[in-house]
Amino acid sequence: MRQCWALLCLLLIWATTSVAHAQSISPLSQNVDSFGDTFLAQVEIGNTYAEAQKSEIKLFDENWNPIEASYISNAVSRLGPKSKMSITTMLPFDGARQRTVYICNSILPRIRGVGVTYRGEACAKVIARKLKLD
């Protein structure tokens, strides 16, 4: 009986911690407002693997065409196992009143020194609205 309780406790601990450890990008979607011609967005990326990985931040418009940021804090970084990093980007409205962009944490992992033949991407959606002073 005591062993069953111990097993149940271990399962509960695993269930409550596994999601946090598996975080790859957060938040998945956000709305931002700006008075200027650019807007700021911040996401937290994580390395989900047990080994350090090279993480690349890729930016796309709403039709998944690659776009350039006016500023990005860490476009490429090497993240330690299970570690997280905050990424800040500044993007232009490009003349629009509202813009939807995707910020993707892209990892082509190497597991035990061997490269995997497909890439994982976790993408956050940012909807930016340009405010106007009347």
Add this chain to the structure above:
Amino acid sequence: MKRLSRIKTTAISATMIFGLSTPAMAVDQGITFTGLITEQCAVLLGVPGTLGVSPDQTILSSEESGGNAGTAIVTTNGLGSNIQVVVPTSFAIGPASADDNVTFAGDYDLSGSTILSDIVGSTTSALSLGVTTISVHASATKTTGTFEAGTYQMVPIVRCLSS
């Protein structure tokens, strides 16, 4: 004089009773606790895929003999996540003629929290809450000619995104 003293005593007693009873009349106030769990999506790539070759050497595919699907584990903590597979438009590694007259394709199966099968790669599928395993198949087909001898590698993307 005695009467005045009695009135004073009564007044003091009434004030004390009022003073003591005031806290009991205070209005109860609740303390609000708020919490926020931000929506997350994680892609954990597992088994790398391998490409088999068709007997006539016109198809390189994970579904040909000797090929294997690639797998990944996708974990979500909300209902706003979707999954898709982005098929490459060229080989990452290959002989000089690798990309000539080639069409690329891919599909995926989902199991675990979300169950779907034979979904065309570019199709976006909504994920259920929890852990989903995705099996990815990829292929390259020569519309004219055959694949020459060499090492080939293509890199599809398993993408988790917000709905």
